[in-house]
Amino acid sequence: MPVFQETSYNDRDLRVNPTKEPPLPRLTSQPPLTKGGEDEKYEVIIIGAGPAGMMCTLMLARYGLGDTIVCYDAKPGTLKAGQADGLQPRTLEVLKSLDVVDEILNHGCHMSEVAFWNPKRNTSSHDAPGIERTSFAPDVAVAARYKHEVTIHQGRIERILESNLNHYAPDCIHRNARLIDFQMDEVGDAEFPVKVEIELEDVVGAKTRKAARAKYLVGADGAHSVVRRRMGLDLVGETTDHIWGVVDFVVETNFPDIRKRCAIHSDAGSVMIIPRERIQGGGYLTRLYVQTTEEVSVEGLDQKDEGEKQMSKMRRGRITLDSILKQAQRVFEPYEIGVKDGTQVDWWAAYQIGQRMTPKFSLKDSNGEPRVFIVGDACHTHSPKAGQGMNVSMMDSYNLSWKLAHEIHGLSPKTAGPTILSTYEDERLEIAKMLIEFDTKFSSMFSGKVNSDKKVKGLTHDEFLKVFRDGNGFTSGCGIEYSPGILVQHPTTEDYPIHGDNYLDGVLRPGRRLLDSVVLRYADANRRHLQDDFLSNGRFRILLFTTFDLCDRDGSSSQAINQICQDLMPVFPSSTIELVVLHPFSERKFEWQDIQPSIKKYSEMRFHGPADEGLYATYGVSDRVGAAAVIRPDGYVGIVTSLQGISQVEEYLIRCLVKVQHDRLSPQA
């Protein structure tokens, strides 16, 4: 199309560059901050740039704090090999809500199915000993937007998060910078009471120290967290007797299920197979977890002469790559497994299973306000068997960061009782406890034996399978339920509109995440994912299920819409609450002019009907009764009420958000 005349206007870079989510409105004034020099001040200092620290930094930057935060990491760059590799369905949903999931989905390995292998039954005396497949099971058994785990290199996930961070706040990760110490010094500076000491290492290895202050400190500095130790907290728990080796490599094998997650119990020990992503050059990685205990303990150690601890240490020291691979080969019999010719092992490690956690995740100032937080491995460590580590760690940060941003931006109400920010510890401590409990059970069962008659030490295959299946709500992240508190309100009235209790399949439940559904957007007839209206940009949302009376201006739907748009929304700062409206009509039965104009005004592009059967039923909502729900900024249901209960919605939100005070609104908000 050659045009003969054209005119364009300024600022069109905004049309070409990647989309950025809008920052949260800020009601507080941004304090004068200094970066660099002797007297640096930040609103938040994050220690550690692994998945938990990177997630925290990224979220805060996206909420609008990119200019006033810094993340110090002791290492020189992103992780190069090994360690965590599994992303659970709920984590994938969150990464999608940040627009960073595509590379992970496109290039990660999808684990769709698990194969369970056990000692061969001796049905015939001709049978060689060995293993046989007992059954397959779906890897993810609960309703989720992505019905599989993804495995991909942890360093790659960090790189993807950092690329996104660079759109919002380049240069806020400082590497080769190690936390030496911190202290609460309210006397020195009440507004920036956390004083940290950082050791910087330059390119030739010379070390210097500097001090910096922050309003808040987040310790994402791993299992040996300096922040945690300076808080006076230990990881408490047991280290068990089981020693495992883990190895990432391109395999050569005739084992048939090598591209599926496998739990192999053999008479020679246990192995877990985690298929991994395709790598440059075309090969596919495989991760093996190999139980090494028996293998190593028998060789030449005089057990009577050693104490238990010394024994352990010696046993661990015997583990080599070669011993791991040899033990794996024994477990795989009669199949063969080895390193593919022409390739070398990517990474290997040995670890001893332990489940430990701290009793607290935060440190309060003299006013009782939490000022220092720990997230991720600094709070809890456990075995890698259920693929939880990176997930729970990132979700700690995901839970913390919006509360921190709301507090700093002045969006959280000042109350006498517990604050929004204090719910971080309540909610995530509970999850950590569940994590430790599940991992203890799962790991010890995994390290046990299932023999040819399927029962040894009380463990049958069916029992193992049951733990695996029952745990799926927790391990997938999709069945997580936060307990009642400021942010989670269970029903108090008779007219609670939700039917059923199949919460894992989507029935609305305060404390659980809103399940995704495919919906049909009214304005443009697009098939959309409902979760895409709940991006992680820090806003609360009201999700309104209208009824067949939608076109009746005096009906319950219209009344609820009016109450929300005319009475409720104006109470709160603009751009802190969004309205998402669903309707139950499966065919096009009305025009815009037939329904409340507020829907078009507030929710033109967030107004959807069913794309398939059963939209309302999935959520336990009747299309004749309807419902209203508040969805928290992190996608969890806060409260559910009937269409007549909008005043409860307002009361809930008044606990979560400051009421509007126009004179406090800064011009840029």
Add this chain to the structure above:
Amino acid sequence: MPVFQETSYNDRDLRVNPTKEPPLPRLTSQPPLTKGGEDEKYEVIIIGAGPAGMMCTLMLARYGLGDTIVCYDAKPGTLKAGQADGLQPRTLEVLKSLDVVDEILNHGCHMSEVAFWNPKRNTSSHDAPGIERTSFAPDVAVAARYKHEVTIHQGRIERILESNLNHYAPDCIHRNARLIDFQMDEVGDAEFPVKVEIELEDVVGAKTRKAARAKYLVGADGAHSVVRRRMGLDLVGETTDHIWGVVDFVVETNFPDIRKRCAIHSDAGSVMIIPRERIQGGGYLTRLYVQTTEEVSVEGLDQKDEGEKQMSKMRRGRITLDSILKQAQRVFEPYEIGVKDGTQVDWWAAYQIGQRMTPKFSLKDSNGEPRVFIVGDACHTHSPKAGQGMNVSMMDSYNLSWKLAHEIHGLSPKTAGPTILSTYEDERLEIAKMLIEFDTKFSSMFSGKVNSDKKVKGLTHDEFLKVFRDGNGFTSGCGIEYSPGILVQHPTTEDYPIHGDNYLDGVLRPGRRLLDSVVLRYADANRRHLQDDFLSNGRFRILLFTTFDLCDRDGSSSQAINQICQDLMPVFPSSTIELVVLHPFSERKFEWQDIQPSIKKYSEMRFHGPADEGLYATYGVSDRVGAAAVIRPDGYVGIVTSLQGISQVEEYLIRCLVKVQHDRLSPQA
């Protein structure tokens, strides 16, 4: 998981960085090249970095030519506003095969439905004149991986392509560099016969000139192409009388279908609505095409005193943003439309519809080998109504680039007759003719009127709708069919295994693209898209539909597999042909050991069964008879044979690829 011992190995950056497709093997030696300086030499020089030039540069870089190509563009940066904005389903499939579609899908506007508006029927004398909706239609009516168009800023697409190019070959786009002239100079340098003269402009506007040589020159320099003119070619065709305005802005309107593609015929003229992407700040852009003819022609021009051409020029000069918006308002009556308060128009332009193309797309050297090519707007210009421009242009480059890379890498056989490279002109000239023909019909119908009795100038709404629908195979790109030639071979034998002729719904047809299907991968039980085994990395593929006799080692499936793996594949250079195998079993009926070992050896991760009903039927293949197809590197079917016809497959491939000559294989291949 705190490990107590870990070891990792080198080169782990490859695990962290974005995935890159492997380059094509190169059988020719790479000539010594010089970059910079007085005597630059390249294997390919591309002129123009718009969508067509960027696509050509990107593809060549991905195929492995990143070090030996350069792209000169006269402009200082990527496009900032306006122009093309529509991506068709087939283009989206191609962008997916390059791993660059996600941002476009996530942030572009999906056009799912078209609304047709026509003059109001005078069913009652009370009715005000105006428009009413006659019907909706799906925007894409043919089978496709993406059942919608996407609209998004052209500059953004260019930026996305360039970001990907930077992974493969940073720095090969040179801006502020204008082609002045080129000539064929075989005497001066027979290997690099194309000599170009480039004018460089530095930051302060000072201009210098330099010469460079290339084996091949690609002109992607737009409708006013210097390359084309220096080839002695003109764009030939008509410029019609219709003048249209086009404007991109955030609308304020009560028109109900503003977020759908709309064809509006009113008594006051025609408008097309193209909804566009959400922009920074949260608004949604809309593009309007507004027929301005009547509006402008009537005001104060003495038609008798002016020649036709002078008339046109004066009429066009009268068009302003204001006149376009006023005319739009007249067409929208009784609805209101205007620029949203607080926003400004993004871009506007005026154009006169014309359909023109050149009779040739290449220039041959004295040996009859094509050395200079033109692509995109340099070959064909037309109206923007059907959203074709950017698509046909990029697909020109997509068609050319693999043929060029195969030729340069020594993968195409040397033959007496027409070469693989010469098929570019044959195939794309035909598409350009179809484009011109369709656009002529569609545009003139669009500029016509449909009045209240739905018929004026012979144009009824139903006729218009028919052209729209019938054209969908072409406009979507999914119905494109290349004619028989070296690369497209129609059946010659009696045992042709394909049933049916519903090619638009997927029935295999030489010359048409392979439709996507969801399949279930055997190795890992993943639901996958079949097209994801056909990435655009320059390889030919054999797609084998095995039958229920798969487990019979003497059956037709096993015999075909053996022929392909033992006889056929070794004939060709390694890594130039991939094997994709389908099986018809909807349940897990066999183990790896039950089938030909070649399948696991060559296609372990490209071996799939049906994920849903009807996989084989979609492609017109019987699950009792099977079939073999060769899919060209660009995703189009080359030949289809029965399982007994593998020798025809080999004959076809011998025409497309050199036979292996081990002594010619360079070590790095």
